[in-house]
Amino acid sequence: MYVAVKGGERAIDNAHRLLAHARRGDPAVPEVAPAQIREQLTLAVDRVMTEGSLYDRDLAAIAIKQARGDLVEAAFLVRAFRTTLPRFGASEPVDTGAMQVARRVSATFKDIPGGQVLGPTFDYTHRLVDFLLEAGADVPEPAHAPAGETAMPRVTDLLGADDLIERNPPGDPDAPVPDLTREPLDLPAGRDLRLQNLARGDEGFILALGYSTQRGFGRSHPFAGEIRLGEVEVEFVAEDVGFAVPLGEITVTECQMVNQFKGSATEPPRFTRGYGLAFGHCERKTMGMALVDRALRAEELGEEVKAPAQDEEFVLMHSDNVQATGFVEHLKLPHYVDFQAELGLIRQMRREIAERQAGGEPLKEAAE
Template sequence: MYVAVKGGEKAIDAAHAWLAEERRGDVTVPELSVAQIREQMALAVNRVMAEGSLYDPDLAALAIKQARGDLIEAIFLIRAYRTTLPRFGYSNPVDTEKMACDRRISATFKDAPGGQVLGPTFDYTHRLLDFKLAADGEVPEAPTRETQTGPVPHITDFLNQEGLIQTEPTSDEAPRDLTREPLELPADRALRLQSLTRGDEGFILGMAYSTQRGYARNHAFVGELRIGTCAVEMDIPELGFAVEIGEIELTECETVNQFAGSKTEPPQFTRGYGLVFGQTERKAISMALVDRALRWQEMGEDNLGAAAQDAEFVLYHADNIQATGFLEHIKLPHYVDFQSELELVRKMRADAQAQTMPEAAE
């Protein structure tokens, strides 16, 4: 056994060395720096920060480099590092109404108060390969940014002036922290939103798409999508007031959904909500759709049996790190387990043959 273990260690060390060599690639090609990844692969960096639950563009870029571009592996690295950090307090809830918006659009109101700001988006590109990028040409200078500063009211609030959209309940109770406590069901909305924020973008997108195809009563409009920076404040007991400790980039989405009413509520619109680190609008929209689908019970709606309405199914399968760990563990040695399965199948075959032999003799 000792020889086998030592041999295994040597093989693992060799695998790590080979991995490092593959990560570097052709040494005649300049190596990617962390700063280059942070600045030029920002959307990948944003996803790693969001699903890794740690806002640090430099560390996310480092994780992407270390993982050779495998974003789930990078998310795993960030989460593992996050567990080593001390927790010395909690920040106050960010006020997204004070967001300095680089992008703010609405699919429900053409003349949105404050105007629509397209910002940096792929929405209007032709999806044709730009071979100028392969030539490493100069980047064209962008026009002056239209960042909106000062209070920017949420567009859905204007529906509320007529009482046409459901008022969201508020609570002073601090929500449970999913990064420090395991997920338990039933989960309230705050916990569900945390889980969806950390969830795999592809999984949440698939769940959201299913709701649009009829697997939940969820006909939604994007009431508002905004991307920008928000101040993060923290109460300092020694000072007796809150101080700003930094800024973070966020994507926020509010969907507007039709609601036929219930025994206690009149017909009105309801909301779905998504809030994610960085420019991550596909994830934020998907999150809002799934959030609304999961609210069927509090809305007094029927459960149509759709996967997106099943909180246990969605929340327990959204986490890509848990899914990856469970999936990939089957490639590790299972020699003993397989030998027992092998012996069982041999015995079953022998029993089956023994039962058919008398019939063959007749």
């Protein structure tokens, strides 16, 4: 490390001060507070929570400020903090079917039980820079839907009732659940572990892979069966009382992709599934995740594996931006000894080639 260099520790301390100065920016401009980030940069907060594997809006906001808006660095900070927390056990599976929906759209059916709920979305904006934001214009109050509970069955459940989509295998409550946050990734991985990996994976990488499946690099003809955003209750089985107790509610985004499947000699034609789930409002992430999830099921469904998004090792080993950052950015650290060894080797090879040339040996043979 640079500490080994004469004066290195003093230089590092000064680099920290320079970082704090750069983070603050112009002192004449009011400093942004974590609460402002939490409330106004919510999509950035949601991404950091998802890729940092910890649902804590306040912590994610602080990490974004500390990282100067670098969301990958912020996710790294959140993961590091997560390792210091005590672990009491695992919560019960959340029931997204009972979600308090803020947004719910389907691209497969126009009229669905419970209706389409557009909610907060960029989908219908003009993608023009709104300079009124600079002036601090007043935000109009939205119209609220009438109070009352409306049943919103999943679109995939409607298809499943007619046996038009593959069935979800029944879960075994006694089966151990792998935990990617505590155990290293082991290949081949089951679907539960793959989904954990994709949820923590870099949004841009997952998006690119999902896009690749649509361009022909993978067997995929998807329909967005349903995307829903809302609050779900988290429950935990307390040993002293013997039953599940609610811990609170979290916001999640769920995406269920409906994919074509031609069937087989033993199975009638049915649609297949792709799935994505993430903390907060992360539609782009969960859609890409659902596309890649389906692509990674190629071998399971008897399809030829020939595209990057279908290659389990390629996808899972390269999707984690924290791990990727470590491998790439470590190249900035001192490699003086390694480079000097390489430099000495190439100089020796060049000397040997020059000596052979001087002796009349052809360059090609000398190089060999």
